[in-house]
Amino acid sequence: MSNIIACYKWVADEADIKINSDLSVDTKKAKGKISDYDRNAIEAAVQTAKILGGKAISLTFGNAKSKQSLKDALSRGVEEGYWVNAEEAINADGVVTARALAAAIKKIGDFSLVICAEGASDTYARQTAPRIGAALDLPVITSVSKLEIEGNTLIAERKLDDCLEIVKVQLPAVVAVLPEANSPTIPGLKAVTAAGKKPVIEFKSEDLGIDFVSNTEVTETKGYVMNRKNIILSEGDAADKVKELAAALRKEGVL
Amino acid sequence: MAGIYVYSDRFDIAAELIRFAKETGKEAAAVSLDEGAAQQLSKLGADKVYLLNGDSPIAENYGKAIAEFLKNEGADLFVVGATARGRDIAARVAGYLGCGMVSDVSSVNYIDGKLVTERMMYGGAVVQSEALKGLSVVTIPAGKFEAAAKEGTSEIISIDVTADNRVSMVEKAAIVKEGADLKAADKVVCIGMGMEKAEDIQMAKDLAAVLGADIGCTRGIAEERHWLPVEQYIGISGVEIKPQLYISMGVSGQVQHMFGVRESKVITAIDTNEKAPIFKSADYGIVGDMYEIIPLLSQALKNI
Numbered sequence: 001m002s003n004i005i006a007c008y009k010w011v012a013d014e015a016d017i018k019i020n021s022d023l024s025v026d027t028k029k030a031k032g033k034i035s036d037y038d039r040n041a042i043e044a045a046v047q048t049a050k051i052l053g054g055k056a057i058s059l060t061f062g063n064a065k066s067k068q069s070l071k072d073a074l075s076r077g078v079e080e081g082y083w084v085n086a087e088e089a090i091n092a093d094g095v096v097t098a099r100a101l102a103a104a105i106k107k108i109g110d111f112s113l114v115i116c117a118e119g120a121s122d123t124y125a126r127q128t129a130p131r132i133g134a135a136l137d138l139p140v141i142t143s144v145s146k147l148e149i150e151g152n153t154l155i156a157e158r159k160l161d162d163c164l165e166i167v168k169v170q171l172p173a174v175v176a177v178l179p180e181a182n183s184p185t186i187p188g189l190k191a192v193t194a195a196g197k198k199p200v201i202e203f204k205s206e207d208l209g210i211d212f213v214s215n216t217e218v219t220e221t222k223g224y225v226m227n228r229k230n231i232i233l234s235e236g237d238a239a240d241k242v243k244e245l246a247a248a249l250r251k252e253g254v255l
Numbered sequence: 256m257a258g259i260y261v262y263s264d265r266f267d268i269a270a271e272l273i274r275f276a277k278e279t280g281k282e283a284a285a286v287s288l289d290e291g292a293a294q295q296l297s298k299l300g301a302d303k304v305y306l307l308n309g310d311s312p313i314a315e316n317y318g319k320a321i322a323e324f325l326k327n328e329g330a331d332l333f334v335v336g337a338t339a340r341g342r343d344i345a346a347r348v349a350g351y352l353g354c355g356m357v358s359d360v361s362s363v364n365y366i367d368g369k370l371v372t373e374r375m376m377y378g379g380a381v382v383q384s385e386a387l388k389g390l391s392v393v394t395i396p397a398g399k400f401e402a403a404a405k406e407g408t409s410e411i412i413s414i415d416v417t418a419d420n421r422v423s424m425v426e427k428a429a430i431v432k433e434g435a436d437l438k439a440a441d442k443v444v445c446i447g448m449g450m451e452k453a454e455d456i457q458m459a460k461d462l463a464a465v466l467g468a469d470i471g472c473t474r475g476i477a478e479e480r481h482w483l484p485v486e487q488y489i490g491i492s493g494v495e496i497k498p499q500l501y502i503s504m505g506v507s508g509q510v511q512h513m514f515g516v517r518e519s520k521v522i523t524a525i526d527t528n529e530k531a532p533i534f535k536s537a538d539y540g541i542v543g544d545m546y547e548i549i550p551l552l553s554q555a556l557k558n559i
Contacts, residue, residue: 014377014510025381037492094349094356121511122377124491125358127346134318134350139421142315142343155425160339166425167313173421179478179492180485215391216355220384224375226517226536234529234542239551241541245523246555248539254442254500254521255466255556 002054003111006045006078007101007132008038010066011122019223032065034072036179037117043184044147044177045115046077051149052171054112055079061100062089074195075187081198082108086205088212095214098131103208105136113154114174118143129176139169142176256303257329258282262321262344263336264314266295270402272334272395273299277403279365281331285409286321288314293411300406311418314340318347320416326352330390332370334363337394349392356392357385363393378491378510379517430486437487442468442500443519445489446482447512448475449505449526449545453482458546459504462553471496473512489515502552504545508533525549 016030034042042058049056058073060066061084070081084100092100105114119126126142133140145164146157154173158165159180187195205212231248233241249255259276261283263269269285269292276283277300285301287293293306307324309317325333325348335345337359349356357363361382362373370387387393437443444463446456456470463470470487477488489496490512497518504525506512513536516522524537525548534540541548 012377014380017377017380019380094346094358095353098350118492123358124376124378125356126342127349127356127358130318130343130346131350134322134347137319139419140315140318140343140347141422143339159430163427163429165313165427167422168425169422179474183478214355215388216357217386217388218383219371219386220382221376222382224379224382226513228522228536229538230535230540231538232529232534232540232542238543238547241543242548242551242555245539245541246552249500249521249523249556252500252521252538 003108004045004049004052004054004056004113004115005105005108005111006038006042006056006058007114007116007128008041008058008060008069008073009035009120009122010060010062010069011035011120014121023222023225025221025223032068034069035117035120035122037119037121039076039184040177040179040181041115041117042073042076042078043182045113047182048113048115048147048149052112057082057108059101059104059108060084061086061092061097061104063087070200071192071195074198075192076184077191079198081200082203083200084203084205084208086210088205091218092212093214093216094125094127094131096210096212097128098135100205100208100210101128102132102135103210104203105132107203107208112171114138116174116176118176118178126176129174133174136174138172138174140174140176141167141169144175144177145180147175147177147181256282256284257331258284258302259332259334260284260286260325260328260330261301261334262286262341264338264340265336265397266292267402268336268338268395268397269296270299271397271400272336273301274403275363275395275400276301276334288317297409297411298405299403299409301409304409304411306411306413307416308413309416309418311420312424313422315343315347316418316420316422317416318344319351319419322348322351324414324416325390332390333392335392335394337396342394345392345394352390352392354390354392355387357387358394360393360395363395375514379514380510437469437471437489437494437496440469440496440498442466443471443489443496443498443502444468445501445503445506445516446470446472446476447503447506447526448473449507450476453480455546456482458549462502462549462556465553465556466500466502468500468502473506491515503533504549506533507531508536
């Protein structure tokens, strides 16, 4: 039975990221989560499998910590969870990520569709789907706002900056969906319980022969400071606060 | 030819990228998939303009062809305008070349011969600097450089290439914008999840009418509650705005949203939660109930 593969990334929740006073970035206390937009990719795989037939499965590339993502992904409706376990994932750029995912997809072998989100919520680099397509020399459709299946043909609506396109392709293919492509369901208790019984398949980088060498080097990571006035009126009567604000905005010359 | 190769599906961005390429002192070449565009680009002082001829109406279908072309030419860098189409093409080219790529850079420079970039991560909370070796790909958003001035006529070199026709066009239509073009708005009133009912949007509209502002919203308002069209949500996956004045009501200030407003001249926030992150990124703020504050503010601004 042909697989429909949803790729996702286990990322640090940006709400928990701390910027220290020296602008260094502390992600140690950040909880992990399936990248927000990748939930749309998982949902698209589950929905598409219902129409196309085949099995919706998920695939991630992450270090040991990302193991906890598998149950979450499985509770969102996919039938099997695949995981490329490599410590190198932490510093992987677009090249390495695509190599790892493409190698795993090749190993999985039988697939009709690979679904990614446009970008991950940490880096939002929007490279993965086109790069996987290139690595496997498959056709790619990005910016997908609607997905339809007719036989073995995928018909996609693409939402670009200034136009809508309807394009079609024979499967297998790689697509990147926009957040508006669907509304992911929040897993209920039953789905979470069922997830614990679904198969998890782990690949090690040796199994896949992934080359982790890349030509981009991260030289610095620091907090971004938005230099703002931070004049916050919290005390006193509403009318007085409004008056004060209106006067300040007039002085700024922005009215 | 070694040097910097530039492509954008938008002429205005291509002109800015040519300027960047020329300023590095390296050879600057423009890549085009369309004869008309190649003619226009040839007026901007690039050393060469390459017209890649193929039989597909979809620019993305030339990813592999562009990669092969750049490899044959011995290019140093491929710079692409960061539009939806541009990002796709750039990542495919990087994929076929198996080379490094930095997306949506906020700055790009050659320092001591090394290509150095900066970009935002975690929805704008973090800046990451990178150094790139060898042939690389970078995407650059509009407005990072001035447009190259008209200067001479570049030689146009036409090359026949093979497009990847597996994806074919069924239909194409211009997007009819339902709301205002927020990107160009001078003032924006923004609605967040603190608003209780869809009818209350009227309150925001009243304030917007007084200010001559356009209405924007957070992703939740557009995608979860469907109160406003998705074209009107501001943030990393939505619209990025640069108005003189941004006023929010009931917006907590998640980083993804703040990424889209960071270019605003004055950020003003109204929210009940004193600890809402938006106040840390605001110039002015009122901690208070929007249902009380906004009507008072509309009234006060009407009288100014």
